[in-house]
Amino acid sequence: MTESPAVPTRSVGRPRRTGTAGQDPRQEILDAASRLFVERGYAATTMTEVARAVGLGQSSMYYWFRSKEDLLKALASANRESLEVAERLAGTDVPAAVQLYAVLHADVRQMCGGTLDFYDLERVARAQPETFAEILDDYGRLRAAIERIVRAGVDSGEFALADARLAAVACLAQTEGVQHRFRVPTPDAAERPAALEDPSSAARLAATTAVRSLLTDPAQVADVERRALAELAKD
Amino acid sequence: MTESPAVPTRSVGRPRRTGTAGQDPRQEILDAASRLFVERGYAATTMTEVARAVGLGQSSMYYWFRSKEDLLKALASANRESLEVAERLAGTDVPAAVQLYAVLHADVRQMCGGTLDFYDLERVARAQPETFAEILDDYGRLRAAIERIVRAGVDSGEFALADARLAAVACLAQTEGVQHRFRVPTPDAAERPAALEDPSSAARLAATTAVRSLLTDPAQVADVERRALAELAKD
DNA sequence: GCACTCTTTCGATAAGTCATTGAAACCGTA
DNA sequence: TACGGTTTCAATGACTTATCGAAAGAGTGC
Numbered sequence: 001m002t003e004s005p006a007v008p009t010r011s012v013g014r015p016r017r018t019g020t021a022g023q024d025p026r027q028e029i030l031d032a033a034s035r036l037f038v039e040r041g042y043a044a045t046t047m048t049e050v051a052r053a054v055g056l057g058q059s060s061m062y063y064w065f066r067s068k069e070d071l072l073k074a075l076a077s078a079n080r081e082s083l084e085v086a087e088r089l090a091g092t093d094v095p096a097a098v099q100l101y102a103v104l105h106a107d108v109r110q111m112c113g114g115t116l117d118f119y120d121l122e123r124v125a126r127a128q129p130e131t132f133a134e135i136l137d138d139y140g141r142l143r144a145a146i147e148r149i150v151r152a153g154v155d156s157g158e159f160a161l162a163d164a165r166l167a168a169v170a171c172l173a174q175t176e177g178v179q180h181r182f183r184v185p186t187p188d189a190a191e192r193p194a195a196l197e198d199p200s201s202a203a204r205l206a207a208t209t210a211v212r213s214l215l216t217d218p219a220q221v222a223d224v225e226r227r228a229l230a231e232l233a234k235d
Numbered sequence: 236m237t238e239s240p241a242v243p244t245r246s247v248g249r250p251r252r253t254g255t256a257g258q259d260p261r262q263e264i265l266d267a268a269s270r271l272f273v274e275r276g277y278a279a280t281t282m283t284e285v286a287r288a289v290g291l292g293q294s295s296m297y298y299w300f301r302s303k304e305d306l307l308k309a310l311a312s313a314n315r316e317s318l319e320v321a322e323r324l325a326g327t328d329v330p331a332a333v334q335l336y337a338v339l340h341a342d343v344r345q346m347c348g349g350t351l352d353f354y355d356l357e358r359v360a361r362a363q364p365e366t367f368a369e370i371l372d373d374y375g376r377l378r379a380a381i382e383r384i385v386r387a388g389v390d391s392g393e394f395a396l397a398d399a400r401l402a403a404v405a406c407l408a409q410t411e412g413v414q415h416r417f418r419v420p421t422p423d424a425a426e427r428p429a430a431l432e433d434p435s436s437a438a439r440l441a442a443t444t445a446v447r448s449l450l451t452d453p454a455q456v457a458d459v460e461r462r463a464l465a466e467l468a469k470d
Numbered sequence: 471g472c473a474c475t476c477t478t479t480c481g482a483t484a485a486g487t488c489a490t491t492g493a494a495a496c497c498g499t500a
Numbered sequence: 501t502a503c504g505g506t507t508t509c510a511a512t513g514a515c516t517t518a519t520c521g522a523a524a525g526a527g528t529g530c
Contacts (some may be wrong), residue, residue, distance in 0.1 A: 013507025014495040025507085043278065044362070046489065062489065081342050119354050119415065123276070123526050126419070140423025157444055160453065165428050165445025169416055170444045174405070177412030180354065184361070209405045213448035218395065248478025249524040262476085282517065295479050297518065472530085480523075487516065494509075500502090 020055035028054045033071050034115040038183075042072060042120040052065045052209055069124055073131060076121050082107035082137050085232065086145035094231060096153030097211055097220070101228035103146060104175055104207040111179040112199035118176050143168050150214065159214040171210045178206035254273055255290035261299050263289045266304050269350040277307060277355040304359055308366060311356050312349055315373050317342035319323030320467065321380035325450065329466060332455070336463035338381060339410055339442040346414040347434035353411050378403050394449040406445045413441035 011021060022028045031169045032053035036045045047068055048058045085106045089099045111118050125132035147168040153159035159167075182202040185192055195201050204225070212221045246256055267288035271280045282303055283293045300306045320341045324334045346353050362369035378469045382403040388394035394402075417437040420427055430436050439460070447456045 010349075011506085012497060014509070016508065041358070043358070046486085048486090059489080059491095059510075063507065065415065066489095068488070121321045122419070123278075127279070130301070132364050136423055143421065143423060153307070163428070163430060166440055169428060169431065170409070170413065170440055173412030173416045173441075174409050174444070176415070177408030177410075178405065180411070182358070186374070186404070188371055188378060193398070193404060195398060195401050197402065205401060205405055206408075209409070209448045210444075213444045213453075215453070218448075218450070218453055225526055247476085247526060249480070251479065281515085283515090292480055294481075294520095295515095295520080298478065301518095303517070472526085474530105476525105476527085478523100478525085480521105482520090482522100484519080485517090488514090490513080491511090492509105493511100495507085497504105497506080499504090 002163065016055055016060075017057065018055040020150045022054065023057070024092045025054065029056075029061065029064055029071070030074060032033070033174060034075055035073070037120075038115050042124070068084045069128055069131065070125055072116065072121065073135075075114070075116055076132075076135060077110065078113065080107065080142060081110045083138060083142055083145065086142065086149070089231065090145070090148075093173050095148050095158060095224070095227075096156055097158045097215060097224045098144065098227045100149045100153065100171070101211045101224050102231050103142075103227060104171060105232060106202040107142070108175045108179055108182075108203035108206045109199045112173070112202045117183050130177055143172060146171055153214065158216060160216050162214060167214060170213070175206045178202055178209075251290055251295075252292065254288040255426060260289065260291070264291075264296065264299055264306070265309060266424050269310055272310070272355075273350050277351065277359070282306075291414060304363055304366060307351065307356065307359055310351055311367075311370060312345065313393065315342065315377060316345045318373060318377055318380065321377065321384070324466065325380070325383075328461075330393060330459070330462075331384050331391055332450060332459045333395045333462045333466060335381065335384045335388065335406070335449070336442045336446045337466050338377075338384065339445055340399070340438040340463060341467060342377070343410045343414055343417075343438035343441045344434045346410070347417045347437045352418050353414050378407060381406055388449065393451060395451050402449060405448070407446045410441045413437055417448075 008084070010024060015021065022208060028143065029050060033045070033050045036050055036053065039045075047061050050071075051058045051061050061071075065074065077134060082103050084098070086103045094102075125135050129136060147164045150159060150162065150164040150167045150171075154164065182192075182196050182199070195205065207228070208221055208225060212218045215221060215224075250256065264285060268280070268285045271285055271288065274280075282296045285306075286293045286296050296306075300309065314321065321334070321338045324337060328445050356370070360370050363370060382399045385397065385399040385402045385406075387392060389396060414437065417427075417431050417434070430440065442463070443456055443460060446459060447453045450459075460467060
């Protein structure tokens with residue numbers, strides 16, 4: 001019986017009332033919070049509930065995280081995958097439509113894959129701009145990148161004439177809206193369409209819709225999608 | 236001095252500590268709440284703040300409204316203008332693209348004109364389905380109406396082949412997303428584009444984008460817009 | 471002037487939230 | 501066995517929504 005224990009239950013510090021003991025409390029808190037945030041949403045989840053889920057008292061939560069917002073921040077994947085995609089494709093001769101599709105697809109996939117509703121995160125981030133400076137900054141850079149791509153597409157004739165700034169806002173509104181609808185069942189409680197079952201499907205819907213709304217020749221959207229997915233697979 | 240008082244200050248019931256006296260406290264509460272919800276958002280506004288704004292004590296709020304959600308509900312315009320538009324155009328020979336544009340335009344205009352963020356309202360409504368049954372029901376009917384229009388458009392050849400259910404979700408995601416971005420400054424704190432200054436502009440952006448993403452021939456969107464706005468002006 | 475009702479407001483209070491603080495409990499080690 | 505480091509807890513504060521009974525006025529009939 002000299003095996004390494006399956007449950008190390010490392011015992012440092014005062015033991016818990018519940019008797020439980022995790023090997024990595026911080027991670028366990030993140031896991032539980034992640035689960036609960038998905039189930040009930042950020043605002044409706046209390047620190048007491050998260051604490052109980054990992055066998056801790058409410059006040060002990062604040063040993064591992066300074067605040068509830070801190071917990072949220074730790075769950076928010078800071079660096080947007082979509083930004084990396086945008087920067088990787090920036091200098092290349094990949095058509096603007098393909099670039100836009102790839103960026104939007106990556107954006108939606110990441111948002112849907114995470115445990116947080118984008119709008120929840122946005123609300124808290126806007127209330128604490130210093131704490132979430134990195135995330136807010138990333139958002140601005142993503143918007144600027146999309147704006148550049150749209151402008152390039154208009155110049156090359158791929159996209160119909162449009163206000164690039166407005167088009168970028170519309171693209172992001174689309175991705176964020178689809179993300180929300182992916183995460184939250186429709187208000188009328190109708191079942192979620194099968195095509196919104198997984199993050200990739202949601203990403204396809206949002207990217208296809210947004211790119212199609214800009215294309216001069218919408219028939220090309222299938223081709224654009226194919227090439228964009230190929231680009232994304234290059235990682 | 237027998238003039239009707241400019242400020243009736245009707246005096247029924249125990250006088251207020253503040254000395255103030257409104258002629259229609261319920262309406263004054265709604266006005267103050269409306270203003271504060273726009274400024275700080277629903278969640279961040281406390282009943283105490285609303286009470287103070289109208290010169291009442293916190294607990295007196297509950298004489299006029301059963302709860303904070305009740306206050307929200309009173310501010311949420313129950314019947315969606317967009318639904319009336321959809322029903323009015325339903326049987327006519329107005330092209331599907333025009334119908335869709337008109338419905339989405341009306342939807343966004345109403346959402347942006349109101350004082351509540353759609354997502355705030357949705358969150359509360361989902362937590363209290365019985366109380367907000369009417370609103371949730373309206374949402375379902377709107378979605379169904381959009382689905383019908385999309386289906387008709389695909390049949391007539393105006394729209395490219397699409398899953399009507401999914402397309403409807405994408406349309407609503409677009410309108411809701413644009414509404415949110417109209418209401419809340421972009422997270423990166425960049426100034427709001429001039430074209431998002433008023434509800435009608437936001438409505439045009441969302442409707443144009445959504446309809447264009449469906450049209451077989453996107454060049455027709457200008458014409459569709461013209462006809463749709465003409466239809467809306469018929470009221 | 472005096473009860474009586476009706477409307478409206480208030481103060482006190484309950485229960486639940488996030489967050490802080492100082493003490494307590496356990497480990498390893500000198 | 502005393503001491504420092506780590507982790508937990510109980511107690512508590514400030515703030516929130518919400519409830520309750522009492523209180524303060526107007527109007528009415530007498």
